[in-house]
Amino acid sequence: MINTTEKEEREYLEEIKEKLLLAIRRVDDRVKQFSEELRQNKQYIHEHQSGMDEADMVAAGQSIDRMAFTGESAVARKRKLLKLGDSPYFGRIDFITGDNSERTPIYIGIYTFSDETIRANLIYDWRAPISSMFYDYELGEASYKTPSGEIKGEIALKRQYKIKEGQMEFMIENAVNIHDDILQKELSKSSDDKMKNIVATIQRDQNAVIRNETAPVMIIQGVAGSGKTSIALHRIAFLLYRFRESIASKDILIISPNKVFADYISNVLPELGEEQIPEMVIEELAAEVLENKVKFQTFFQQVSSLLEKHDEAFIERIQFKSSFEFLAKLNQYLIHIENNFFEPIELRIGKTVVPSPFIHEKFRAYHRIPLLKRFHEVVKDIQQYVRDDVRRKLTGHEKAQIWEAVPRMVKVNNVFDLYKNFYNWIKRPDLFNVLPNETFEYADVFPLIYCKIRMEGVQSYDHVKHLLVDEMQDYTPVQYAVLSRLFKCKKTILGDISQKVNPYSASSAEGIGQVFPQGETIKLFRSYRSTWEITAFAQRLYHNPDLIAMERHGEEPEVKRFENNIEELEEIKKRIAVFKESGHQSLGIICKTQEQAEFAYEELKQPRVHLLTADSTVFKDGIIITTAHLAKGLEFDEVIVPFASARNYQTEVDKRMLYIACTRAMHQLLLTYSRESISFIESIK
Numbered sequence: 001m002i003n004t005t006e007k008e009e010r011e012y013l014e015e016i017k018e019k020l021l022l023a024i025r026r027v028d029d030r031v032k033q034f035s036e037e038l039r040q041n042k043q044y045i046h047e048h049q050s051g052m053d054e055a056d057m058v059a060a061g062q063s064i065d066r067m068a069f070t071g072e073s074a075v076a077r078k079r080k081l082l083k084l085g086d087s088p089y090f091g092r093i094d095f096i097t098g099d100n101s102e103r104t105p106i107y108i109g110i111y112t113f114s115d116e117t118i119r120a121n122l123i124y125d126w127r128a129p130i131s132s133m134f135y136d137y138e139l140g141e142a143s144y145k146t147p148s149g150e151i152k153g154e155i156a157l158k159r160q161y162k163i164k165e166g167q168m169e170f171m172i173e174n175a176v177n178i179h180d181d182i183l184q185k186e187l188s189k190s191s192d193d194k195m196k197n198i199v200a201t202i203q204r205d206q207n208a209v210i211r212n213e214t215a216p217v218m219i220i221q222g223v224a225g226s227g228k229t230s231i232a233l234h235r236i237a238f239l240l241y242r243f244r245e246s247i248a249s250k251d252i253l254i255i256s257p258n259k260v261f262a263d264y265i266s267n268v269l270p271e272l273g274e275e276q277i278p279e280m281v282i283e284e285l286a287a288e289v290l291e292n293k294v295k296f297q298t299f300f301q302q303v304s305s306l307l308e309k310h311d312e313a314f315i316e317r318i319q320f321k322s323s324f325e326f327l328a329k330l331n332q333y334l335i336h337i338e339n340n341f342f343e344p345i346e347l348r349i350g351k352t353v354v355p356s357p358f359i360h361e362k363f364r365a366y367h368r369i370p371l372l373k374r375f376h377e378v379v380k381d382i383q384q385y386v387r388d389d390v391r392r393k394l395t396g397h398e399k400a401q402i403w404e405a406v407p408r409m410v411k412v413n414n415v416f417d418l419y420k421n422f423y424n425w426i427k428r429p430d431l432f433n434v435l436p437n438e439t440f441e442y443a444d445v446f447p448l449i450y451c452k453i454r455m456e457g458v459q460s461y462d463h464v465k466h467l468l469v470d471e472m473q474d475y476t477p478v479q480y481a482v483l484s485r486l487f488k489c490k491k492t493i494l495g496d497i498s499q500k501v502n503p504y505s506a507s508s509a510e511g512i513g514q515v516f517p518q519g520e521t522i523k524l525f526r527s528y529r530s531t532w533e534i535t536a537f538a539q540r541l542y543h544n545p546d547l548i549a550m551e552r553h554g555e556e557p558e559v560k561r562f563e564n565n566i567e568e569l570e571e572i573k574k575r576i577a578v579f580k581e582s583g584h585q586s587l588g589i590i591c592k593t594q595e596q597a598e599f600a601y602e603e604l605k606q607p608r609v610h611l612l613t614a615d616s617t618v619f620k621d622g623i624i625i626t627t628a629h630l631a632k633g634l635e636f637d638e639v640i641v642p643f644a645s646a647r648n649y650q651t652e653v654d655k656r657m658l659y660i661a662c663t664r665a666m667h668q669l670l671l672t673y674s675r676e677s678i679s680f681i682e683s684i685k
């Protein structure tokens with residue numbers, strides 16, 4: 001089977017579809033058979049229940065579970081086969097290897113498909129070792145790594161296909177790496193309500209990140225739209241395939257910026273044939289570790305406060321707590337506590353005197369146990385000391401005396417006071433501020449957790465075998481220090497320093513690298529999302545000399561001034577009407593603050609217009625009105641940024657928001673403003 005001509009390829013596709021149909025029929029038969037056996041088994045148990053002992057019942061139950069499991073696997077297999085029926089493969093390489101120079105066509109698709117009768121692989125999973133060559137090599141010498149060593153050979157042919165609903169739309173023969181035409185076609189498509197997979201057009205540098213098996217911590221810093229999130233999810237799919245014996249979807253955790261983003265990306269792994277993976281927003285993690293005992297401000301609320309008013313003291317608190325200096329000071333303080341906060345005193349239990357040096361020595365001996373958890377061991381040693389002295393068991397009263405005395409020897413014995421006292425110790429009590437209703441500021445939450453871990457210890461998340469952290473720029477050194485103590489597993493951490501929503505508390509890849517010295521940092525500069533014109537426009541807000549824009553052209557972004565708000569909103573209404581007829585799927589109307597988003601929503605309310613708030617949990621297609629903070633990580637066919645005047649976008653935080661808003665647009669971008677003589681973008685010229 002060499003399939004040289006397009007005609008042969010089309011015939012081959014029909015053959016494969018036939019085989020897939022047969023395989024689907026076989027699975028259907030198997031599913032039917034399982035359900036029949038399951039039904040019979042259940043009936044048997046029902047009828048013979050009275051005569052069965054406990055062991056029989058357990059065995060019967062186990063057999064039913066086994067059958068149900070096999071049935072479920074068959075259903076999952078059918079789902080994959082159906083998907084393959086729609087688009088069996090997207091690529092082919094002909095690989096020549098070995099002495100006999102045999103040429104083997106390797107068809108690559110989203111899943112493996114083999115012909116059971118001839119025991120041959122007809123389609124290779126894109127994650128299979130051999131498939132890596134499709135992404136990594138052009139025609140000529142090539143190799144791939146297998147668990148048993150490197151296989152060398154030559155790629156004699158490379159093709160790409162677009163097969164949709166079982167029909168081949170086109171086929172491209174290419175000598176160069178993944179043909180730009182197909183990538184261009186993929187990128188100019190309209191957006192979906194969910195993130196899509198990119199298996200057919202993964203680029204070489206992206207492939208290296210996806211298939212990296214060794215990095216204990218992989219830090220991906222990539223410009224807006226460089227595919228970071230896509231790559232991270234494909235990497236997870238790859239790791240699930242490569243290490244399927246030891247890692248399952250449930251063993252992975254994503255820390256995502258918000259629930260809407262989690263919903264937006266939730267389709268990628270199921271599309272790649274894997275189950276959805278657990279996700280958490282950082283505040284949920286904090287609440288869990290603090291056992292829901294502390295009220296605290298969220299990150300969104302912190303950023304909203306910054307946008308509403310410029311408060312120097314608030315900014316100073318945030319900035320200080322986001323620094324490495326802060327983490328170092330906190331560490332010094334915790335050592336100081338360790339050395340100075342335990343003041344042993346001589347204990348008198350009946351006639352026995354337990355000398356203070358003995359107690360101190362015991363306390364020090366347990367230095368591996370967190371300070372506030374050490375009492376138990378010290379109490380046991382003191383009890384033993386007294387027992388040896390009096391040569392009898394201790395009375396309840398004596399035991400209670402010891403239990404009460406030991407914790408009192410620690411100057412501060414709860415984490416909250418201990419954390420608060422840190423600011424006295426550094427002689428800056430002004431840097432600690434509690435909000436009304438005993439609510440902690442967001443900047444204090446993770447330092448508090450850090451103290452808790454160091455002082456009390458905390459159950460680590462050992463069941464998590466890979467941690468994925470998106471929007472890494474929004475977490476501070478102390479947050480990373482917490483994550484590294486809670487999650488001992490391998491990690492993939494990704495983000496873009498230019499998209500920080502809070503410029504006073506952002507981390508760069510270099511900063512994160514300091515927390516994880518064993519980490520490997522990868523930088524991605526090619527931006528795929530937006531047209532060349534939109535990327536160039538966003539570059540005026542934040543210039544990154546290394547950024548490479550896609551050569552995909554579209555309309556110039558527009559900046560329109562109106563006499564007043566009413567006219568501005570009228571124009572947006574008109575644009576909404578045009579959008580509805582355009583065939584585009586999504587329009588994001590992205591504002592600076594929640595208040596502005598709510599105002600715009602009230603004015604623009606109509607069918608298919610949704611307001612996205614911090615409490616939203618799903619990403620809807622159609623027209624979304626939201627804030628830049630919430631739109632982070634999302635993308636839209638068209639973006640409108642209302643109220644883009646120089647007065648509305650003044651500060652550093654504002655400017656960041658505008659950058660994020662503009663970089664969400666794939667094909668079209670419009671900024672509107674009214675009343676003022678200049679727009680923000682003109683003010684920075």
Ligand SMILES: Nc1ncnc2c1ncn2[C@@H]1O[C@H](COP(=O)(O)OP(=O)(O)OP(=O)(O)O)[C@@H](O)[C@H]1O
Binds near residue numbers: 202
């Ligand atoms: N190799 C690729 N082939 C096709 N599309 C791609 C490729 N890489 C990225 N894209 C597309 O580019 C867009 C941006 O990808 P993604 O959201 O993963 O980027 P990001 O770096 O996480 O963006 P941001 O940080 O701006 O939120 C998506 O539409 C994605 O499908």
